[in-house]
Amino acid sequence: xxxxxxxxxxxxxxxxxxxxxxxxxxxxxxxxxxxxxxxxxxxxxxxxxxxxxxxxxxxxxxxxxxxxxxxxxxxxxxxxxxxxxxxxxxxxxxxxxxxxxxxxxxxxxxxxxxxxxxxxxxxxxxxxxxxxxxxxxxxxxxxxxxxxxxxxxxxxxxxxxxxxxxxxxxxxxxxxxxxxxxxxxxxxxxxxxxxxxxxxxxxxxxxxxxxxxxxxxxxxxxxxxxxxxxxxxxxxx
Amino acid sequence: xxxxxxxxxxxxxxxxxxxxxxxxxxxxxxxxxxxxxxxxxxxxxxxxxxxxxxxxxxxxxxxxxxxxxxxxxxxxxxxxxxxxxxxxxxxxxxxxxxxxxxxxxxxxxxxxxxxxxxxxxxxxxxxxxxxxxxxxxxxxxxxxxxxxxxxxxxxxxxxxxxxxxxxxxxxxxxxxxxxxxxxxxxxxxxxxxxxxxxxxxxxxxxxxxxxxxxxxxxxxxxxxxxxxxxxxxxxxxxxxxxxxxxxxxxxxxxxxxxxxxxxxxxxxxxxxxxxxxxxxx
Numbered sequence: 001x002x003x004x005x006x007x008x009x010x011x012x013x014x015x016x017x018x019x020x021x022x023x024x025x026x027x028x029x030x031x032x033x034x035x036x037x038x039x040x041x042x043x044x045x046x047x048x049x050x051x052x053x054x055x056x057x058x059x060x061x062x063x064x065x066x067x068x069x070x071x072x073x074x075x076x077x078x079x080x081x082x083x084x085x086x087x088x089x090x091x092x093x094x095x096x097x098x099x100x101x102x103x104x105x106x107x108x109x110x111x112x113x114x115x116x117x118x119x120x121x122x123x124x125x126x127x128x129x130x131x132x133x134x135x136x137x138x139x140x141x142x143x144x145x146x147x148x149x150x151x152x153x154x155x156x157x158x159x160x161x162x163x164x165x166x167x168x169x170x171x172x173x174x175x176x177x178x179x180x181x182x183x184x185x186x187x188x189x190x191x192x193x194x195x196x197x198x199x200x201x202x203x204x205x206x207x208x209x210x211x212x213x214x215x216x217x218x219x220x221x222x223x224x225x226x227x228x229x230x231x232x233x234x235x236x237x
Numbered sequence: 238x239x240x241x242x243x244x245x246x247x248x249x250x251x252x253x254x255x256x257x258x259x260x261x262x263x264x265x266x267x268x269x270x271x272x273x274x275x276x277x278x279x280x281x282x283x284x285x286x287x288x289x290x291x292x293x294x295x296x297x298x299x300x301x302x303x304x305x306x307x308x309x310x311x312x313x314x315x316x317x318x319x320x321x322x323x324x325x326x327x328x329x330x331x332x333x334x335x336x337x338x339x340x341x342x343x344x345x346x347x348x349x350x351x352x353x354x355x356x357x358x359x360x361x362x363x364x365x366x367x368x369x370x371x372x373x374x375x376x377x378x379x380x381x382x383x384x385x386x387x388x389x390x391x392x393x394x395x396x397x398x399x400x401x402x403x404x405x406x407x408x409x410x411x412x413x414x415x416x417x418x419x420x421x422x423x424x425x426x427x428x429x430x431x432x433x434x435x436x437x438x439x440x441x442x443x444x445x446x447x448x449x450x451x452x453x454x455x456x457x458x459x460x461x462x463x464x465x466x467x468x469x470x471x472x473x474x475x476x477x478x479x480x481x482x483x484x485x486x487x488x489x490x491x492x493x494x495x496x497x498x499x500x501x502x503x504x505x506x507x508x509x510x511x512x513x514x515x516x517x518x
Contacts, residue, residue, distance in 0.1 A: 005245055010296065035295050084358040085293045085332045091345070091355070153345065156355050162348045 001212055001229050004219055012037040012096075013185050013230040016044035022103040022110075023048040026120050026230055028185040030095040030148055034086065035077055039094035039151045042072040047100040054102040054113040058170055062115070066163050070152055079155035091155065095148040098166075099183055109176035109236065117166040118146035121189035123182040124173065125198050135169045139193045142186055181234040187227035191218060205233050239427030240472045242395040244301050244516045250395040251303045251325065251387055252288065252510060254281050255376050257403035259310035263367035264404075267437040268498045276499055277402045277436065278365035281306065284506045285362060289332045291514050300327040301517055305383055309376030311366045314409060316376035319363040324383055335360035373407035377415040384422055384429060395516060396424050400432040400509050401467075402502070406460035416467035427472065430492060432509045433464045437496040444496045446504075447471065447479060449489040461495050468493035474512045482508075 002011040012029030014037070025047035029036030046069040052061040073094065082090060097118025103110040114122055116135040119142055125131045136142065147167045175181060180202065184192060192198065204211040218224040244250045262274035269276055285304060292301045305325040309316035318324050320331075338358045346352055384397055399419060422429045437444065445453050445461075454461040468491040471479065479486040484504075492509065494501045 005247060010294070031294070034293060037295055083332075084338065084360060085289055085298055086295075088357050089290055089293045091357075152348065157345070157347050157353065164348055 001215065003228050004216065004226050006228075011228045012040055013228045014040035014044045014096075015230055015232055016041075016048045018048035021048060023054070023100065024183065024232065024234065025098065025100040026183045026185065026232060027099075027149075028097040028118070028120050028228065028230070030097075033092060033095045034089045035073070036094045036096055038076050039069070039073050039149075040096040042069040042076070042151075043096060043098050043149055045069070046072065047098065054100070054115070055104060058113070058115065058168075059165075062165055062168055063163065066149060066166070070163060071159060073151050074154070074159040077154065091153055091157070093151040093153050095150050097146055097185070098149050101181075101183070103175065106174070109174060111172065111174050113170070113172045115168050115170045117149050117168050119186040119189065121184055121186075122171075123184070123189075123192060123198070124175070125180040125182060127178045129196075129198070131198070133189075133193070134171045136189070139190045142190045146186070175236070177236040179235075183230075183232040183234075185228065185230045187225040188215075188229050188231050191224040195223065201231065202233060240396065240474055240512075242393060242424070242426040242516065244395050244513060246300050248391070248394045249301055249303050249327070250513045250516075251305070251384075251391070251397035253305040253307070253325070253380055253383065253397060253399045255307045255309065255380060255399065255401040255403075256281065256319070257310055257371055257373065257405070258308045258366045258368055259371040259405065259408075260367055260369060261404055261438075262310075262365075262436075264438045266499055266502075267439050267442055267496075272365065272367060273404050273436045273438065274365035274367040276502065278363060280499075280502050280506055281402070282361050282363070284510055285331060286360060287507075288510060288514070289328060291517065292328050293332075298329040298332040300329050302328045303387065304328055304331055305380075306363060307376050307379055307383075308363070308366065309372045310369045313369040314372045314375065316372055316379045325387055331362060332360075335362055336364070337361050370408040371403065371405055372409040373401075373403060373412045374409045374415055376401075377412050377419060381415060381419050381422070384419060388422060388424055391424060393425050395513050396427045396429050397422075398430045398432065398509055398513060400434065400506065402434045402436065403464075404436040404438065406463070411463075413463055413466055420467075420469055428469070430469045430472070430475075430509075431467060432492040432505060433468045434493075434497050434502055434505050435461070435464055435495045436502065437498060442496040442498075444494055444498060444501045446494045446497075446501055447484065447486045447490040448493065448495070449487050449491070454495055458495075464495065465491055465493055472512075474515070475508060478508055478512050
């Protein structure tokens with residue numbers, strides 16, 4: 001959902017999934033840069049639909065992904081027709097966090113490989129309510145300067161330039177039917193760490209309107225920061 | 238807690254610029270090759286550009302701020318808006334309606350370090366004028382009227398920031414009383430912040446930036462003390478910002494620079510407009 005006061009179209013978060021490759025990705029476009037929504041969509045799309053595999057060559061996967069995403073981002077923007085205020089800002093490029101996860105079937109469930117750039121967080125919730133989180137593990141670790149995936153500069157810098165790889169952290173693990181995975185952008189992730197309301201959120205996950213009202217209440221009571229919110233819950237049936 | 242209101246489209250902030258257009262503004266600004274009126278106009282046009290940059294999102298320029306520009310002294314004993322047929326306007330309206338566009342160039346680097354010279358369009362909203370006397374009191378009275386109207390509709394907003402740029406004393410009376418009445422105006426989030434920048438024309442003059450008392454100001458210049466009295470005390474958020482830039486400020490420092498050159502003018506404008514933008518939501 002969008003930051004309170006903004007329209008849904010203003011939301012700069014993106015979620016994408018591909019059940020064929022068993023990949024999921026969440027990105028949180030930085031509101032300080034322009035066309036971050038376009039960039040967030042481009043990197044989630046190229047993460048889940050890319051031909052490279054997380055498991056075989058993570059470094060190659062990232063470079064391949066951002067080069068393809070740059071092409072998508074660059075071609076989406078009609079550079080010539082932008083008004084001066086868009087043109088002058090868009091040249092600086094767009095920024096976004098990104099968390100990607102890919103699953104692999106194993107005899108007793110699934111194994112996964114995951115990477116993160118910035119403060120979008122993966123939680124693995126155990127049946128007893130305890131959890132592990134990646135890449136951040138406490139609310140104090142959130143700040144205003146997370147690592148970000150950068151699109152590179154916009155027009156008139158050409159589309160085909162060498163890309164600078166983002167600062168990426170990787171993790172792997174296993175996932176079974178008794179566990180739940182939560183992927184959350186920073187405001188929800190910090191709130192989950194502070195208040196631990198995983199069960200409350202799970203109970204509301206099939207009713208989008210109730211969940212929206214619940215989050216609105218948390219924001220209005222200042223427990224959660226007013227921001228674009230994305231929360232993905234994965235479980236095995 | 239004051240000066241903490243979120244700035245949003247529902248609760249925009251206000252920047253009101255006042256510019257001296259008296260004849261003496263045609264003299265060169267100390268240490269530069271251009272006149273005080275040219276440097277001041279360029280600096281304010283650039284500051285508005287920066288504000289628009291910060292408000293620009295994919296869907297356009299969001300109205301996080303309203304802007305007003307008052308000039309005094311272009312015509313003898315007269316103060317008026319420098320925006321044609323407008324007083325205070327939402328920032329998106331300025332973005333869409335510059336007076337003219339200039340072509341400028343800058344060098345940007347690609348990831349391999351190659352520099353590419355690029356041309357970009359720079360907007361100009363008002364031109365420099367240096368023509369008559371210094372009716373600062375009239376300028377301040379006009380500002381007070383505009384502020385009164387704006388505050389009536391924005392009770393909860395971040396308090397307006399007023400920045401006055403001048404090179405000398407008022408020729409239409411004592412501006413202190415009007416300035417104090419402006420500083421006493423407030424929203425729920427605090428009093429109006431009144432900044433003063435006095436421009437120097439002598440090369441090598443020592444600027445006095447953000448003084449906390451009048452003893453550091455030249456005793457022979459009566460209006461140096463007058464402008465001090467006309468300036469707000471810097472709130473904590475502005476003090477913190479100035480301290481981050483290693484500027485010599487302390488509790489009680491005023492929003493004021495005396496004998497400013499170009500660097501001090503730009504610094505004052507940047508600090509004066511930067512702290513509120515940290516509250517953008």
